[in-house]
Amino acid sequence: MKRIVTCLLLLAAAFAVIPGCRKKDKVEPLKVYAIIHEEETRALLDLFTKKTGIPAVFLHSTTGELVNRVIAEKGKPQGDVILGGASSYHMQLSDMGLLEQYSSPAASKFPKYALSKDGTWTGFCVLALGIGINEKRYREKFPGIPEPSSWEDLLNKAYKGEIVMTNPVASSTAYLFLQNQLQRLGEERGWKYILELAPLVGQFPESGSAPAKLIGTGEYALGISYLHALAKYAHEGFGVKAIPVARSVGDVDCISIIKGSGKIDESRKFVDFILSREAQELMSGISFTTPVDSNCSVPDGCVDIGKLDLMEYDADKASSEREAVLAKWTKEAR
Amino acid sequence: MDKRGKIGAMADSLRRCAASDKLKGLVKVRGLASVHDFILLLLILCIVLPLCMVVSKPSLSDYASAFTSDVFRSAMANTAVLCVLSASLSAAIGYFYAYAIAYSRVPFKRFFAAMPLVHLILPPSVSGLSFILLFGRNGFVTKTLLHLDVSLYGLPGTVVAQVLCFFPIAYVICLQRLRSINHSLENAACAMSDGYARVFLLTLRLSHSAILQSFLFVCVLSASDFGNPLILAGRFRVAAIEIYSALTGWIDVGKSACMGTVLLIPSLLLFILQSRLEAKGERRTSQIGKGSQSDLIAAPPAGLNHCASGFCMFMASCIAAQVVSVSLGAFQNIWGVDWSLTLKHMASIANAGLELRNSIVFSFFGAVAAVVVASVCAYSVFRVRHALSKVMHAVISLPAAVPGTLFGMAFLLLSANAGIRSSRLMISVAMFVGFVPFAYRIFSSRLLQISESLDDASSSCGASWRRTFIRVFIPLSGESVFSSLFYCFARGIGTVSAVIFLVSFDTPLASVRILSLTEQGFWGDAAALSLFLMVVIFLLLLLAYAAIRLFGRKDAGFEKGFIFL
Missing domain, CATH: 1.10.3720.10 (MetI-like)
Structure with a gap:
């Protein structure tokens, strides 16, 4: 009796498991490599399918991993669209001839910084750098020091070991920060600033989301991060405060179609959809990013692009001297 | 132990009868060589080839x-x-x-x-x-x-x-x-009324x-x-x-x-x-098959x-x-x-149904393949001493020395260069390769504990190597089968670095999702998914244990395996 029961149980377990790997959709869905967070990707794809009837699936990972994947799959891509990722990565892919050209009509009125020169990628939301602090830890550690409000304030020697910023080699956020300083202060003073700040930094984690996380749990008092990531953490209930800084730079999250995609028409429709006002407002409501399209309304807690003191950012310069800057940084700052 | 002891003694006397040493091992080799070659080829395809691609x-x-x-x-x-x-x-x-x-x-x-x-x-x-x-x-x-x-x-x-x-x-x-x-030395030291410190030193020397x-x-x-x-x-x-x-x-x-x-x-x-x-x-x-073991x-x-x-x-x-x-x-x-x-994190597990199923299925196939290959491999390396045995030993042990990220890259290159589009296959292979050395280690150490006279006895009685393998080796190493299967399965479910480049749109994995959730700051969801995964592994373990208690031989040491790994 016992044997029969166990047999049945094992069989049931096997059957519960096997159908999972034999499921096949009839219509081949649009495949999206998602660098923006999973939550908003899911919401955007659902809305897209609802509006156009085109089924879509996504694979979420970090920028570095997905860019490598696209390079490795050259000629026979598995995905159709790359959703998200800083412009420098899209430029790199475009230089390697891995992106399809498409200028969406939805982007006709977009500012210049959100459009690529060769018509491959399009920026859809602005990411601005800023300083994040954990208010509780900050008050405990530095009772007499006012909260930092400019990049220069970060050079206070008292902060030694309490700042966290990502490794520019591994993360586009921190590389943007380096370029921010180099373009703000000029080559020479920029490097002086960077080399003065480096010894104060407690650690340089690899992942772009790490500073917000480490400040959120109160592991560190201060961090350099994207403002929207900090705003998102604050909204989730972590004790984080996002401080916009004067003369900071912004980058754009971009979307592009992978060359060799078998679903060009669907991909174009998807790009149009992502650049549309409806999609941007939906995304902004979840991720606290600022849409490139200034007609969009944004939720409370989200940084208003008009109020930011953003400086002109030369993305081509940043992209072309990346290797040299990172090599110098690796040699001298770390 | 008594029965085994007797068999061992019989085998020893049989061995003495077979005066020529060359006779030993000849009978059982027939047929094993081709299996040996097949497995070696498989291992070279799965392990050496991708690594060569990375190195070059x-x-x-x-x-x-x-x-x-x-x-x-x-x-x-x-x-x-x-x-x-x-x-x-x-x-x-x-x-x-x-x-x-x-x-x-x-x-x-x-x-x-x-x-x-x-x-x-x-x-x-x-x-x-x-x-x-x-x-x-x-x-x-x-x-x-x-x-x-x-x-x-x-x-x-x-x-x-x-x-x-x-x-x-x-x-x-x-x-x-x-x-x-074997505690006889320690017992002798004890009998000579040495202090416990000296007995301990003796144990330390023995181990x-x-x-x-x-x-x-x-x-x-x-x-x-x-x-x-x-x-x-x-x-x-x-x-x-x-x-x-x-x-x-x-x-x-x-x-x-x-x-x-x-x-x-x-x-x-x-x-x-x-x-x-x-x-x-x-x-x-x-020691198994070599007379009885004394207690300390x-x-x-x-x-x-x-x-x-x-x-x-x-x-x-x-x-x-x-x-x-x-x-x-x-x-x-x-x-x-x-x-x-809150219960909202537990509710979010519903989004990860496909991930969970994929993880369990792939790592199960990977683990079964690892156990089958590792056991046959260990047997053929340690009992046959084929000319290529050393190569086989080296190849199957190799993945343990390779960083997971490097293997991940190797498989990515392999699937791109060889045009293998099935990420199901690649993930299962990655899980198999990643943990086969550990299964092999478990089997080979077990095999070294089993006296060769048992094999000799079996083959002297006319059994083929297959029969000896299935009727003598496997029953005596039930504990190893169980522990290596469980080890490979549990580690396969948890592994990230080797499979992170292989997951595809229809083959997401729970471990990769957990990593990406922690990266995005959804710690509660990540913890809930991990907890669920741990409970699933534990339940499967209990189920397997129950099945073995019911169907398995009582003396195969499966119970010991349960504590053991």
Whole structure:
């Protein structure tokens, strides 16, 4: 009796498991490599399918991993669209001839910084750098020091070991920060600033989301991060405060179609959809990013692009001297 | 043991009858050679080929620039320091834990014997996170309980986390050795009324090679470990991290591949040394089928028992704290920050149904393949001594010395170059390759404990190698089948680095999702998914155990295997 029961149980377990790997959709869905967070990707794809009837699936990972994947799959891509990722990565892919050209009509009125020169990628939301602090830890550690409000304030020697910023080699956020300083202060003073700040930094984690996380749990008092990531953490209930800084730079999250995609028409429709006002407002409501399209309304807690003191950012310069800057940084700052 | 003893004695006399030594082993070889060749081919396809692709990827100038760069040299030096520290600590702790379990009177022994193995089913990215929440700068233990303002980031934190991760493996190796010691020498020492200290020294002498062996084994694991340094190393840069950042940051496969290849060399040397030692140590301890084993008479003094109990309790509570922290995290609003209770994270598991099913199915296939291949391989290497046996031994042991990220890259290149589009197949193969060396290790050490006279007896009676393998070897190593299957399965579900490049749109995996959830800051969801995964693994384990109790032979040692791994 016992044997029969166990047999049945094992069989049931096997059957519960096997159908999972034999499921096949009839219509081949649009495949999206998602660098923006999973939550908003899911919401955007659902809305897209609802509006156009085109089924879509996504694979979420970090920028570095997905860019490598696209390079490795050259000629026979598995995905159709790359959703998200800083412009420098899209430029790199475009230089390697891995992106399809498409200028969406939805982007006709977009500012210049959100459009690529060769018509491959399009920026859809602005990411601005800023300083994040954990208010509780900050008050405990530095009772007499006012909260930092400019990049220069970060050079206070008292902060030694309490700042966290990502490794520019591994993360586009921190590389943007380096370029921010180099373009703000000029080559020479920029490097002086960077080399003065480096010894104060407690650690340089690899992942772009790490500073917000480490400040959120109160592991560190201060961090350099994207403002929207900090705003998102604050909204989730972590004790984080996002401080916009004067003369900071912004980058754009971009979307592009992978060359060799078998679903060009669907991909174009998807790009149009992502650049549309409806999609941007939906995304902004979840991720606290600022849409490139200034007609969009944004939720409370989200940084208003008009109020930011953003400086002109030369993305081509940043992209072309990346290797040299990172090599110098690796040699001298770390 | 009696029955086996008799068979052994019979076999010994049979062997004496067969005067010529050459006769031995001839009968059973027939037919095995072709299986041997087939498996060797399979292993070369799955292991050597992808690695060759990685090694040949960088150009000579890549190698030259790597060797001359400061980053590379300091990363290598740091890796060496980290390896030595965490391996020696893990080996010491593992040995004493195993000693406490095998020799002293510890209350709830079964519980403490199983506790270190619980760490194996914790997904690595979550165990790192729980480590920060417990022992970080703002951690529950360090800050809330002890009011310390310390920063463990860097070398100390990484060492502690690695020791927690790897001492269970040292423990398994040492326990295996301690349990296979023939106690007659120790009993003789005791009978000569030596003090317990001398008996202990004798035990240490009989088992010291296990310490060295686990030291080398953990060295290799620590050098290729990626998860712990990623979260905890801070400004202390190690090679495994540099490989990752070369790949994802510089988008430079050549540079990354070349660092990986260079890291491979010391790993391989350590590994060769380790397996030499293992073979030497275990050949002496073969005991099954060689008469009966005597029990140890010497009883440890009360003081030692107390120490051992305290020690076991401390280590077990470190592990338990991580498990408890994950379980609490699944029900807290924000793990470690906002303690109010919620069920929303548990509800989010519903989104991950496909991930869970994929993880279980792929790692099950991977584990079954690993067990079948490892057992046949071990048998053919240690019993046939074919000309290619050494090659086979080296090839199947190789993946243990390769950093997971490098293997991930290797499989990515293989699937791109060979045009293999099935990510189901590639993921299962990656899980099989990643853990087959461990299954092989378990089987080969078991095989060395089984006296060869049993095989001789079987083949003298006219049995083919297949019959001997199925009717003699497998029944005698039920414990190994069970423990290696479970080990490969549990580790396969948890693995990230080897499969992260292989997941595709229709084949997402739970472990990769957990990592990506922690990356995005959804810690509660990550903890809930981990907890669910742990419960699933545990239930499957219980189910397997129940099935084995009902169908298995009572004397096959399966119950022991349950505690064992």
